[in-house]
Amino acid sequence: MSLVRREREVAVLTRAAAEAAAGRARVELVRGESGMGKTALLRAVTEALDPTWTVAWTSGNRAETQLPYGVFNQFTAQLPPHMRSDKVPPGLTERVDPLYVGSTIVAALGVVTTPLCFVLDDAQWIDDTSALALGFVMRRFQRHPILVLAASTEATGDFVEEVGRLARDPGRGDTIVLTGLGPADVSALVRARTAVEPPPGLVRDLVDVTRGNPLHLTTVLDAYGVTGDLAGEGLARLANAAAADLSRLVAIDLTVLDVLEECPPQARGIIEALAVLDAPTPPADVRRMAQIAGLPDGVDAALATPVVRRQDDPAPRLTLAHRQIADAVLSGLGEERRVALHAAAAQVTGGTRSYRHRLAALTGPDEDLARELEERAAEAAALGEAEIAVRYGHNAAQASAPGVDRDHRLIRAGAYALHARRPELLAPLQGELEAMPPGRARSWLLGHGVGSAGDFARGMELLAAAADGELEPPQSWRDRAYSAMTAGWYASATVELTSLGLAIEHLGVALGHLEASDDVADRDAVDEARVALVTLRALDTWLTGDPIAARAMLDAELDDPSAAGRHHAVAFSARGGIARWQGDLEMALDDLVRGRDLAEGDAERLSEYDLVQLALTQFALGQWNECAITANALVTSTLDGAGRRGSPAGAYAVSALVPAARGNVQVARMHLAHARSALRDVTLSRPLMTEAIRLADLTLARAHGDAARVLDIGDLALEPATYVSALVQEGRLDEATAALDVLEHAPRESRPSRRSMAPEAWCRLHADLAAARGDAAAAARWDAEGLALPTSNPYERGLLEESAGRRARADEASRLLSSARRRFDVLGAVHEARRAEEALGSVLEEARSASGSRTTIATLTQREHEVAHLAARGYTNREAAAALFVSEKAVEYHMSNILAKLALTSRRQLRGLLTASTPPAGIAVGGSPREQD
Numbered sequence: 001m002s003l004v005r006r007e008r009e010v011a012v013l014t015r016a017a018a019e020a021a022a023g024r025a026r027v028e029l030v031r032g033e034s035g036m037g038k039t040a041l042l043r044a045v046t047e048a049l050d051p052t053w054t055v056a057w058t059s060g061n062r063a064e065t066q067l068p069y070g071v072f073n074q075f076t077a078q079l080p081p082h083m084r085s086d087k088v089p090p091g092l093t094e095r096v097d098p099l100y101v102g103s104t105i106v107a108a109l110g111v112v113t114t115p116l117c118f119v120l121d122d123a124q125w126i127d128d129t130s131a132l133a134l135g136f137v138m139r140r141f142q143r144h145p146i147l148v149l150a151a152s153t154e155a156t157g158d159f160v161e162e163v164g165r166l167a168r169d170p171g172r173g174d175t176i177v178l179t180g181l182g183p184a185d186v187s188a189l190v191r192a193r194t195a196v197e198p199p200p201g202l203v204r205d206l207v208d209v210t211r212g213n214p215l216h217l218t219t220v221l222d223a224y225g226v227t228g229d230l231a232g233e234g235l236a237r238l239a240n241a242a243a244a245d246l247s248r249l250v251a252i253d254l255t256v257l258d259v260l261e262e263c264p265p266q267a268r269g270i271i272e273a274l275a276v277l278d279a280p281t282p283p284a285d286v287r288r289m290a291q292i293a294g295l296p297d298g299v300d301a302a303l304a305t306p307v308v309r310r311q312d313d314p315a316p317r318l319t320l321a322h323r324q325i326a327d328a329v330l331s332g333l334g335e336e337r338r339v340a341l342h343a344a345a346a347q348v349t350g351g352t353r354s355y356r357h358r359l360a361a362l363t364g365p366d367e368d369l370a371r372e373l374e375e376r377a378a379e380a381a382a383l384g385e386a387e388i389a390v391r392y393g394h395n396a397a398q399a400s401a402p403g404v405d406r407d408h409r410l411i412r413a414g415a416y417a418l419h420a421r422r423p424e425l426l427a428p429l430q431g432e433l434e435a436m437p438p439g440r441a442r443s444w445l446l447g448h449g450v451g452s453a454g455d456f457a458r459g460m461e462l463l464a465a466a467a468d469g470e471l472e473p474p475q476s477w478r479d480r481a482y483s484a485m486t487a488g489w490y491a492s493a494t495v496e497l498t499s500l501g502l503a504i505e506h507l508g509v510a511l512g513h514l515e516a517s518d519d520v521a522d523r524d525a526v527d528e529a530r531v532a533l534v535t536l537r538a539l540d541t542w543l544t545g546d547p548i549a550a551r552a553m554l555d556a557e558l559d560d561p562s563a564a565g566r567h568h569a570v571a572f573s574a575r576g577g578i579a580r581w582q583g584d585l586e587m588a589l590d591d592l593v594r595g596r597d598l599a600e601g602d603a604e605r606l607s608e609y610d611l612v613q614l615a616l617t618q619f620a621l622g623q624w625n626e627c628a629i630t631a632n633a634l635v636t637s638t639l640d641g642a643g644r645r646g647s648p649a650g651a652y653a654v655s656a657l658v659p660a661a662r663g664n665v666q667v668a669r670m671h672l673a674h675a676r677s678a679l680r681d682v683t684l685s686r687p688l689m690t691e692a693i694r695l696a697d698l699t700l701a702r703a704h705g706d707a708a709r710v711l712d713i714g715d716l717a718l719e720p721a722t723y724v725s726a727l728v729q730e731g732r733l734d735e736a737t738a739a740l741d742v743l744e745h746a747p748r749e750s751r752p753s754r755r756s757m758a759p760e761a762w763c764r765l766h767a768d769l770a771a772a773r774g775d776a777a778a779a780a781r782w783d784a785e786g787l788a789l790p791t792s793n794p795y796e797r798g799l800l801e802e803s804a805g806r807r808a809r810a811d812e813a814s815r816l817l818s819s820a821r822r823r824f825d826v827l828g829a830v831h832e833a834r835r836a837e838e839a840l841g842s843v844l845e846e847a848r849s850a851s852g853s854r855t856t857i858a859t860l861t862q863r864e865h866e867v868a869h870l871a872a873r874g875y876t877n878r879e880a881a882a883a884l885f886v887s888e889k890a891v892e893y894h895m896s897n898i899l900a901k902l903a904l905t906s907r908r909q910l911r912g913l914l915t916a917s918t919p920p921a922g923i924a925v926g927g928s929p930r931e932q933d
Contacts, residue, residue, distance in 0.1 A: 006040075006044075010041065012176060013042075013149065016174060020115055025147070028167060029176070041151075049117060057078065061125050065125055066127065066352065067127055068129045070127045070130060071126045071127060073130075083112055085105055085107065098136070099136055099633065116147070118147070121151045150163045180211045183207055185212070186207055186217065190206075193221060266295070269298055270290060272329055275320060280317035282316060286318050289347070289348045293340055339363060342361035346358040356395075359399060367400070369399045370400045373399060377396060426448060427449065429449070446462050531567050531570070535570050542581075547581065547582060573595030576614070577610070580617050580620075583748075583757075585621055592613055608648070621792075648678050649678035649679040650689040650692055653689060654696075657692075658828075661828075663830040663831050672696055675692070694718055698719055698722060702722050708726075743757065776807070783804040795829065804816050806839055867880055867895060872910040898910075
């Protein structure tokens with residue numbers, strides 16, 4: 001369908017394209033009912049883009065909503081090589097983590113300088129994996145030349161809502177709602193076809209019966225021949241028809257059926273076949289389907305009608321002109337005809353489409369089909385393809401006769417979802433589960449299904465009933481397994497919400513059921529329940545005040561070389577958390593990373609608590625980039641609902657740490673505000689989440705050198721090095737001495753202790769304290785001891801070098817302060833880097849004053865003298881090169897020599913040094929090139 005009268009909308013999207021091309025990413029959402037011209041609008045805008053744009057056009061398809069990465073694979077296939085990621089192979093399957101996929105595309109597109117337009121038509125039909133990956137990508141692009149154009153009906157979905165949220169932000173996008181054409185636009189449309197002014201009465205009738213829907217209008221006009229050389233005659237027929245029988249124009253269904261009535265029989269059969277196929281199909285397959293169904297070969301005749309379209313990209317395929325046409329055709333099919341067409345379609349399609357047609361062709365139970373689907377479901381589950389397994393399992397139940405077999409197949413389909421930790425896949429099964437007789441398995445599945453859909457209270461009620469045995473006592477192995485899994489899942493949910501004691505009780509029930517029978521086929525279930533129980537008992541022991549015993553319990557489990565299964569992830573993470581609390585940061589990092597890696601991206605295996613511990617450990621060790629990556633992944637998975645339970649309080653808190661340390665106050669405070677808001681939903685893990693929030697607050701104060709604020713927020717247990725340093729800065733030297741004494745004599749396993757602090761920090765604090773008391777010799781000894789240590793924490797090493805550099809003699813001071821500044825630059829610690837640079841500048845200025853700066857300037861060559869004077873006046877390297885008629889590389893070379901000879905750290909220092917000296921011959925006295933213009 002061509003674009004009809006949408007000038008304002010085209011202008012909005014064209015302006016968005018200009019914004020994106022200038023480096024301000026835009027997200028534009030076009031909404032409207034089917035037939036309003038959304039696709040035509042997007043086509044018109046993208047075809048007008050200049051050749052520098054890359055356009056990746058994708059379309060959602062109702063028949064492919066369960067196809068993993070269907071839309072995403074369309075997108076990446078159209079990207080040029082320099083926009084692709086080597087880490088994302090073509091033809092992705094659901095076994096690849098969508099958030100990992102999204103992050104690789106972000107990395108690949110983040111360096112692109114030419115504009116990219118990503119079009120998603122029929123966004124309401126996007127598959128879940130593509131939605132997760134592309135949603136991740138869209139949220140992360142703001143200062144990039146990227147334009148997202150999405151079109152959707154008024155039907156909602158998580159992805160469309162996500163696009164809508166971005167588009168509603170005036171700084172990031174627009175939402176355009178396409179409504180029906182008015183009388184003037186309808187009149188113009190008819191005039192464009194006929195070169196005749198339509199009667200006002202006819203225009204009013206067309207607007208009334210089509211509501212101005214462009215597809216309805218063009219279909220009506222086509223049906224009455226208002227096109228081509230005979231358009232005038234068609235218009236007369238339409239006017240007469242509208243006057244004689246308005247019912248023929250009331251609905252598009254009736255119009256399409258009228259068109260079918262006028263088509264030759266062979267064309268009508270092909271149109272019905274395409275409506276049943278419901279997807280673009282090669283002409284040869286359409287012909288074969290017609291032959292199987294006993295229909296004549298009417299492909300050519302069907303193509304001559306206005307309702308069939310041929311697509312030639314990438315290969316010839318036939319489809320109906322619009323989804324509503326297919327709906328109208330299907331509504332007119334009799335039951336017998338529909339069944340016969342679906343049976344024929346099943347023979348010319350494959351995979352999921354074939355099974356869908358076979359199911360639609362059923363007139364009663366089909367045990368052979370049910371068994372076949374059951375086998376396919378088991379194969380998909382073995383390959384980790386949970387969505388396919390659940391869908392085939394559900395289809396197997398639908399093909400079964402009502403009764404025990406059908407119920408068991410439905411339960412097995414649900415079990416595939418929960419074994420994969422994908423409770424959201426239970427949604428299509430919920431109605432049939434509700435209709436089942438009461439039982440443990442039904443409560444188990446329904447509990448997770450309704451809980452994941454947002455009704456957590458009812459979900460917990462159902463899980464509690466199943467776990468506590470309020471239903472029938474478990475007798476068979478199957479019942480014992482269901483009871484065990486229910487108890488385990490209930491324990492997992494309980495630990496997030498209430499107490500470890502109740503969780504331990506339920507998990508003990510789970511393990512007892514599993515161990516009670518020799519019939520358990522999957523011994524991994526026993527191991528998983530046992531490791532989980534050991535972990536919960538260790539955590540309970542730690543929280544009740546005995547970290548040494550807790551760690552010993554986990555050591556006994558994890559020191560076994562066989563402790564390398566995915567179910568050990570939570571145990572490693574728990575031991576890592578205890579080690580962090582004890583100050584053993586290196587071991588904590590090893591265990592927490594091991595736990596994360598064993599989980600293999602399975603969000604349900606690790607809670608928010610575990611990953612907050614990892615981010616805090618990385619930050620404490622000066623691994624700021626790694627901390628930022630962990631925090632970003634945690635926020636994304638929590639907000640995207642990628643299987644993670646719990647409040648996002650900790651995710652937001654650790655996301656504030658690195659921005660706070662790097663001086664990005666606005667971002668840090670935004671994350672902290674979100675963290676405090678979410679903290680009210682936290683119970684058991686509140687102490688850790690509160691600690692993370694306090695640490696981020698303290699980091700903000702530390703970065704700004706606000707020692708008084710540090711002392712208000714912190715204490716010796718939260719961040720001992722920062723706390724003691726603030727005491728010294730505030731002149732509270734006796735308190736600082738006492739604090740160091742507490743740390744020195746505290747048991748290694750307690751908190752706080754000396755082990756809680758980096759070795760460099762321990763030496764620095766003693767040196768600072770000695771210097772503050774006037775004991776320069778002691779300060780020098782502590783400086784020397786600290787500088788002789790290997791670097792364990794780059795941030796603390798930088799602080800040590802800065803502190804020691806302020807006390808050292810000129811040459812050593814210059815070396816230490818330069819090293820400190822470089823470390824802070826690498827970390828992105830802008831306040832500390834500026835402080836180190838200022839100290840270095842003072843040291844170098846004193847050295848120049850002592851040696852005589854004019855003598856130093858005299859050592860410059862003629863060319864270096866020229867470059868130095870231009871740089872002192874604000875010339876860039878490129879501007880200086882143009883003024884001196886040399887290359888930019890040559891200027892860079894001379895600048896490096898100038899800074900080295902003059903013992904300077906930046907070109908800014910040249911201005912004060914050269915103001916009184918005479919410029920070389922040929923260098924005019926005046927301002928920068930911009931000042932002279």
